[in-house]
Amino acid sequence: MGTWDIGPFDNDTAADFAGDLDEAAVEERESMIRSALERAADPADHLDTPDAERAVAAAALVVAQHPDGEPACSNYGPSEPLPEFSADLRTLAVDALDHVVADLSELAELWGEAADGPKWRQDITRLRDVLAPPIPPREQALFEI
Template sequence: MGTWDIGPFDNDTAADFAGDLDEAPMEQREPMIRKALERAVHLADHLVTPDAERAVAAAALVAAQHPDGEPACSNYGPSEPLPVLPADLRTLAIDALDHVVAERSEIAELWDEAREGPKWRRDVARLRAVLAPRIPPQEEARFEN
């Protein structure tokens, strides 16, 4: 595995994905991000590491456009601008991240065996939290009544 840290772009696959986005025409960038997320969500069997790495990178790009999101990694993430991503990608990114950390995910198995595994899981959970912020208890009660 060509991985040097836990960040969304800290592996060869995600860095290559960022390079592919930079080389693509602007109108193809959103479909590329969508495809990476959909692939992680719609695989019927075991989610392989490269697909999971691309999905985490794509989710990080979606989260970066959220007001509470952090910018994508400047060293290994895309250096070219992205279009404004549609809001429906948030839900797709949440689903993809859920598959990335699920039992049938090769990358989750690999990280669970690594010393930095808990830190990686927290990083993925932080990305997910940006995309699906928790409803404060007082708001939650309002929806239940």
């Protein structure tokens, strides 16, 4: 892994993806984000590391545009402005992040063997929870009645 930290852009693949976004025409950037998320969102396929790393970076950019999200600050993330993304990318990002941490993910397997694996998994969960917040236990109990 050409990885130096747990952040969404803290690996060679995601940093290259950010560079590709910067070089692309503004009107192509959302479709690049969508493609990265779609490749990772299919749970029937084994997810290889580069596709997972691009998906995490793309999801972080979607999270950054969410009202409850935080900017995707990174020296290695995109520096050019991104268009306002379609709302449906949020659901696609959740699906992609779910697959990134699933059994068929090579990236999850690699992080599972790393000392910072639990911190990486927490960071993925943090991104996912912005897009699809967990139901608080008290409210969950109301649905189970």
